[in-house]
Amino acid sequence: MKNYLNLIILLLSIHCIAQDDAKAKFQKNKYEMAVSCYKKADFKNALDLYSVASKIRPENDLGKESIKKVDTLKKILRKEILDEALGIWKLIGDKPVWSVNTESDLKNALVEESIEINNTQILFYEQDKKTLAKKLLKTENLVFYNKDESDSLFSAIILSDGTVWNWTIDENGRTLHVINIAKKTEKGVEKIETNNLERFYSKG
Numbered sequence: 339m340k341n342y343l344n345l346i347i348l349l350l351s352i353h354c355i356a357q358d359d360a361k362a363k364f365q366k367n368k369y370e371m372a373v374s375c376y377k378k379a380d381f382k383n384a385l386d387l388y389s390v391a392s393k394i395r396p397e398n399d400l401g402k403e404s405i406k407k408v409d410t411l412k413k414i415l416r417k418e419i420l421d422e423a424l425g426i427w428k429l430i431g432d433k434p435v436w437s438v439n440t441e442s443d444l445k446n447a448l449v450e451e452s453i454e455i456n457n458t459q460i461l462f463y464e465q466d467k468k469t470l471a472k473k474l475l476k477t478e479n480l481v482f483y484n485k486d487e488s489d490s491l492f493s494a495i496i497l498s499d500g501t502v503w504n505w506t507i508d509e510n511g512r513t514l515h516v517i518n519i520a521k522k523t524e525k526g527v528e529k530i531e532t533n534n535l536e537r538f539y540s541k542g
Contacts, residue, residue, distance in 0.1 A: 361394055361395060365391050365395055365398075365400055368387050368390045368394070369391040369403075369404060372391060372407065376388075376407070376411075381411050381414055381415055382415065384411060385407075385408060385415065386490045388404045388408050388411065388490075389404070389408055389488055391404040392404035392405045392408055404488075405488055408487065408489075411492070412484070412492040415492045415493070416482055416493070419492075419505070419506075420455075420457065420480075422511055423455045423507060423514065424455055424456060424457070425454070425455065425542070426452055426453070426454045426541075426542035427453050427454075427540065428450060428452045428539060428541075428542045429450070429451040429452060429453070430538040430540050431537075431538060432536050432537060447467070448466070449465060449466055449467060450464070450465045450467055451465075453539065458479065458480055459478065459479055460478045460480055460495075461476075461478075462474070462477070462478070478497050478498055479498070480495060481495060481496050482494065482495055482496075483496040483502050483520075491504070493505055493506060494519060494520075496522060500522035500523060501518055501522075502519055502520035502522065502527070503516045503517065503518055503519065504516070504519045505517075511541065512540060513538060513539070513540060513541075514539040514541075515537075515538055516537045517535070517537075518530055518534050518535040519534065
Protein backbone atom coordinates (compact mmCIF):
# COMPACT_ATOMS: atom_id res chain seq x y z
CA MET A 339 0.00 0.00 0.00
CA LYS A 340 2.88 2.30 0.87
CA ASN A 341 4.59 1.63 -2.46
CA TYR A 342 1.30 2.33 -4.26
CA LEU A 343 0.96 5.74 -2.53
CA ASN A 344 4.56 6.57 -3.34
CA LEU A 345 3.91 5.76 -6.99
CA ILE A 346 0.83 8.02 -7.04
CA ILE A 347 2.83 10.88 -5.51
CA LEU A 348 5.65 10.34 -8.01
CA LEU A 349 3.25 10.37 -10.97
CA LEU A 350 1.54 13.52 -9.72
CA SER A 351 4.90 15.22 -9.25
CA ILE A 352 5.97 14.32 -12.79
CA HIS A 353 2.64 15.63 -14.12
CA CYS A 354 3.07 18.93 -12.27
CA ILE A 355 6.64 19.32 -13.49
CA ALA A 356 5.54 18.65 -17.06
CA GLN A 357 2.76 21.23 -16.75
CA ASP A 358 5.17 23.82 -15.33
CA ASP A 359 7.64 23.13 -18.13
CA ALA A 360 4.91 23.56 -20.76
CA LYS A 361 3.82 26.86 -19.16
CA ALA A 362 7.41 28.11 -19.09
CA LYS A 363 7.89 27.31 -22.78
CA PHE A 364 4.58 28.91 -23.71
CA GLN A 365 5.40 32.06 -21.76
CA LYS A 366 8.87 32.32 -23.29
CA ASN A 367 7.40 31.87 -26.77
CA LYS A 368 4.84 34.65 -26.27
CA TYR A 369 7.48 36.91 -24.74
CA GLU A 370 9.88 36.42 -27.67
CA MET A 371 7.09 37.07 -30.16
CA ALA A 372 6.23 40.24 -28.25
CA VAL A 373 9.85 41.41 -28.37
CA SER A 374 9.91 40.80 -32.13
CA CYS A 375 6.72 42.86 -32.65
CA TYR A 376 8.04 45.61 -30.39
CA LYS A 377 11.26 45.92 -32.42
CA LYS A 378 9.16 46.26 -35.58
CA ALA A 379 7.07 49.01 -33.90
CA ASP A 380 4.01 46.74 -34.16
CA PHE A 381 2.89 48.00 -30.78
CA LYS A 382 -0.69 46.69 -30.74
CA ASN A 383 0.33 43.08 -31.34
CA ALA A 384 3.26 43.48 -28.97
CA LEU A 385 0.87 44.67 -26.26
CA ASP A 386 -1.43 41.67 -26.75
CA LEU A 387 1.51 39.23 -26.56
CA TYR A 388 3.14 40.87 -23.53
CA SER A 389 -0.26 40.80 -21.82
CA VAL A 390 -0.56 37.05 -22.40
CA ALA A 391 3.01 36.43 -21.21
CA SER A 392 2.46 38.46 -18.05
CA LYS A 393 -0.56 36.41 -17.01
CA ILE A 394 1.00 32.95 -17.42
CA ARG A 395 3.52 33.42 -14.61
CA PRO A 396 3.33 36.95 -13.27
CA GLU A 397 5.78 36.17 -10.46
CA ASN A 398 8.82 35.24 -12.57
CA ASP A 399 11.27 37.54 -14.40
CA LEU A 400 9.52 37.24 -17.78
CA GLY A 401 6.16 37.94 -16.14
CA LYS A 402 7.46 41.04 -14.34
CA GLU A 403 9.22 42.35 -17.44
CA SER A 404 6.07 41.76 -19.51
CA ILE A 405 3.97 43.79 -17.05
CA LYS A 406 6.40 46.71 -17.41
CA LYS A 407 6.15 46.50 -21.20
CA VAL A 408 2.35 46.40 -21.03
CA ASP A 409 2.36 49.64 -19.04
CA THR A 410 4.84 51.28 -21.43
CA LEU A 411 2.93 50.24 -24.55
CA LYS A 412 -0.41 51.40 -23.15
CA LYS A 413 1.09 54.87 -22.66
CA ILE A 414 2.48 54.91 -26.21
CA LEU A 415 -0.75 53.72 -27.83
CA ARG A 416 -2.92 56.01 -25.71
CA LYS A 417 -0.86 59.01 -26.78
CA GLU A 418 -1.20 57.93 -30.42
CA ILE A 419 -4.98 57.57 -30.32
CA LEU A 420 -5.40 60.76 -28.31
CA ASP A 421 -3.31 62.73 -30.82
CA GLU A 422 -5.60 61.41 -33.58
CA ALA A 423 -8.74 62.20 -31.58
CA LEU A 424 -7.97 65.82 -30.76
CA GLY A 425 -10.47 68.21 -32.28
CA ILE A 426 -14.18 68.40 -33.03
CA TRP A 427 -16.29 65.39 -34.04
CA LYS A 428 -19.88 65.55 -35.30
CA LEU A 429 -22.26 62.79 -34.27
CA ILE A 430 -23.36 60.65 -37.21
CA GLY A 431 -25.58 58.40 -35.11
CA ASP A 432 -25.57 54.86 -33.81
CA LYS A 433 -24.78 53.45 -37.27
CA PRO A 434 -21.60 53.64 -39.40
CA VAL A 435 -21.32 56.38 -42.01
CA TRP A 436 -22.01 53.95 -44.87
CA SER A 437 -25.35 52.86 -43.38
CA VAL A 438 -28.36 53.55 -45.64
CA ASN A 439 -30.30 55.02 -42.72
CA THR A 440 -27.61 57.43 -41.54
CA GLU A 441 -28.28 60.23 -44.03
CA SER A 442 -32.05 60.30 -43.42
CA ASP A 443 -31.54 60.17 -39.66
CA LEU A 444 -29.26 63.22 -39.82
CA LYS A 445 -31.69 65.18 -42.01
CA ASN A 446 -34.60 64.54 -39.65
CA ALA A 447 -32.69 65.56 -36.53
CA LEU A 448 -33.58 68.99 -35.11
CA VAL A 449 -30.20 69.46 -33.49
CA GLU A 450 -26.65 68.53 -34.37
CA GLU A 451 -24.60 66.91 -31.64
CA SER A 452 -20.84 67.06 -31.45
CA ILE A 453 -17.95 66.49 -29.10
CA GLU A 454 -14.68 68.33 -28.70
CA ILE A 455 -11.70 66.34 -27.43
CA ASN A 456 -8.64 67.96 -25.91
CA ASN A 457 -5.78 66.49 -23.88
CA THR A 458 -7.72 66.38 -20.61
CA GLN A 459 -11.45 66.66 -21.37
CA ILE A 460 -14.34 65.74 -23.63
CA LEU A 461 -16.90 68.50 -24.19
CA PHE A 462 -20.38 67.56 -25.40
CA TYR A 463 -22.30 70.12 -27.49
CA GLU A 464 -25.71 70.50 -29.07
CA GLN A 465 -26.48 72.96 -31.87
CA ASP A 466 -29.94 73.95 -33.05
CA LYS A 467 -30.06 73.56 -36.84
CA LYS A 468 -32.43 76.52 -37.35
CA THR A 469 -31.04 79.11 -34.95
CA LEU A 470 -27.47 77.73 -34.98
CA ALA A 471 -27.41 78.33 -31.22
CA LYS A 472 -24.76 76.10 -29.70
CA LYS A 473 -25.03 74.82 -26.15
CA LEU A 474 -22.50 73.01 -23.97
CA LEU A 475 -24.31 69.98 -22.52
CA LYS A 476 -21.62 68.58 -20.26
CA THR A 477 -17.88 68.23 -19.76
CA GLU A 478 -16.15 64.97 -18.88
CA ASN A 479 -12.60 64.45 -17.71
CA LEU A 480 -10.69 62.23 -20.12
CA VAL A 481 -9.78 59.25 -17.94
CA PHE A 482 -8.46 56.03 -19.45
CA TYR A 483 -9.92 52.88 -17.96
CA ASN A 484 -7.22 50.72 -16.37
CA LYS A 485 -8.82 48.12 -14.08
CA ASP A 486 -6.24 45.40 -14.74
CA GLU A 487 -2.60 46.41 -15.18
CA SER A 488 -1.91 43.32 -17.30
CA ASP A 489 -4.91 43.87 -19.58
CA SER A 490 -4.18 44.76 -23.21
CA LEU A 491 -7.17 47.12 -23.43
CA PHE A 492 -5.65 50.57 -23.97
CA SER A 493 -8.30 52.67 -25.72
CA ALA A 494 -11.17 52.56 -23.23
CA ILE A 495 -12.24 55.58 -21.20
CA ILE A 496 -14.49 55.78 -18.16
CA LEU A 497 -17.02 58.57 -17.73
CA SER A 498 -18.35 60.10 -14.52
CA ASP A 499 -21.48 57.92 -14.63
CA GLY A 500 -19.34 54.77 -14.53
CA THR A 501 -19.85 53.78 -18.17
CA VAL A 502 -16.77 52.45 -19.93
CA TRP A 503 -16.42 53.22 -23.64
CA ASN A 504 -13.88 51.75 -26.03
CA TRP A 505 -13.01 54.02 -28.93
CA THR A 506 -11.34 53.43 -32.25
CA ILE A 507 -10.52 55.67 -35.19
CA ASP A 508 -10.53 54.40 -38.77
CA GLU A 509 -7.32 54.27 -40.80
CA ASN A 510 -8.23 57.52 -42.57
CA GLY A 511 -8.63 59.34 -39.27
CA ARG A 512 -12.11 60.53 -40.26
CA THR A 513 -14.49 58.31 -38.28
CA LEU A 514 -14.53 57.83 -34.53
CA HIS A 515 -16.41 54.77 -33.24
CA VAL A 516 -17.23 54.45 -29.54
CA ILE A 517 -18.92 51.46 -27.94
CA ASN A 518 -20.12 50.95 -24.37
CA ILE A 519 -18.31 47.82 -23.11
CA ALA A 520 -18.85 47.98 -19.35
CA LYS A 521 -20.45 49.77 -16.42
CA LYS A 522 -18.76 50.40 -13.08
CA THR A 523 -21.04 50.32 -10.04
CA GLU A 524 -20.68 49.92 -6.29
CA LYS A 525 -20.81 46.15 -6.81
CA GLY A 526 -17.93 46.17 -9.30
CA VAL A 527 -17.54 46.28 -13.07
CA GLU A 528 -20.22 44.66 -15.19
CA LYS A 529 -19.19 43.77 -18.74
CA ILE A 530 -21.69 44.51 -21.50
CA GLU A 531 -21.49 41.86 -24.20
CA THR A 532 -24.84 42.22 -26.00
CA ASN A 533 -26.92 45.16 -27.23
CA ASN A 534 -24.00 47.54 -26.64
CA LEU A 535 -24.69 51.23 -27.16
CA GLU A 536 -22.64 52.62 -30.04
CA ARG A 537 -21.89 56.06 -31.41
CA PHE A 538 -20.23 57.10 -34.66
CA TYR A 539 -18.64 60.51 -35.15
CA SER A 540 -17.19 62.22 -38.20
CA LYS A 541 -14.27 64.64 -38.02
CA GLY A 542 -15.76 68.12 -37.98
